[in-house]
Amino acid sequence: MSRTSALDPPVAVEPARGAVLWPAAAAGVGLLSLIALRYVHHHAGSLTPGFWIAVVLLWLAAWKIVGELASLEPASRAGRRLLDLLVPLCFGAFLLFLWEVLTVGLRIPMVLLPSPSAIWARIAASAHILRADFIQTFIRAVLPGWALGCASGFFIAVLADRVPFLARGLIPIGNFVSALPIIGIAPIMVMWFGFDWHSKAAVVVVMTFFPMLVNTIAGLSQASHLERDLMRSYGASYGQTLMKLRLWAALPFIFNALKINSTLALIGAIVAEFFGTPIVGMGFRISTEVGRMSLDMVWAEIAVAALAGSTFYGLLALLERAATFWHPSYRETPNN
Secondary structure (H helix, E strand, O other), rough: OOOOOOOOOOOOOOHHHHHHHHHHHHHHHHHHHHHHHHHHHOOOOOOOOOHHHHHHHHHHHHHHHHHHHOOOOOOOOHHHHHHHHHHHHHHOOOHHHHHHHHHHHHHOOOOOOOHHHHHHHHHHHOOOHHHHHHHHHHHHHHHHHHHHHHHHHHHHHHHHHOOOOHHHHHHHHHHHHHHOOHHHHHHHHHHHOOHHEEEEEEEEHHHHHHHHHHHHHHHOOOOOEEEEEEEHHHHOOOOHHHHHHHHHHOOOHHHHHHHHHHHHHHHHHHHHHHHHHOOHHHHHHHHHHHHHOOOHHHHHHHHHHHHHHHHHHHHHHHHHHOOOOOOHOOOOOOOO
């Protein structure tokens, strides 16, 4: 018989019962929610208090289920990955359910808040318009501006690290420029670069340059003096120390700047389109449809922008995980 020592690391035991019970309960609540949605669409405006009590009970059940799912600790990596997807999926799906029930059941006017089903219908009916707006804003303005702003901020940060007086002069200027409002920068860029996507990309460059600059300068200082002394004892040059030690230590900071800039770039491009653009683009469409009181189209553009921004951020997070797997935040215990 084998004996376990008190010094042996604890073995994670997967709660098999909870791993089956709570996903099954989530499926049951999902089915009841679909039935409630069908009911509310057929009886909008004449819903009884009993229906709203049932909705509250569903909300409490969903709250309990999501809480229990979040507390599970599967032993397998695949189980953890699946749980990481299941919890936000259940949470987001029930938020959409509440949104649909309240807007349809209470007959909230479209100009105040359209229902998710109305927004989806608008997306399906205006897919060609949304596609053109997405290409104009995200592909032609956000991506080039984000890439140019991040790249220039990175290279200037490396140069400032080599020439220390540049860092002392650039960081205060960066703080100053970061405080400038977009609505002040955008009209100037439109006058300089014209009404097409070039001016929007220029706004994105301005917004993304200094976050990358500041984060990279901070990241390059993360290598300890002991590690730098070790590199010097090996006779490493500045370039060798930079490439083999300091840039690797700065990677978490660089990826933080890339992720922050992915959201800033989209916001900057959309806002810049309010101040002059061809008759295409997410910002142009939002400002135009608000004037027409077509709020379902506005929310359709918001949904496309949110999906594009979230996907962009998620891809950068996956790339960060692959590039900085050695970082303590990604380390896992041997039993995992």
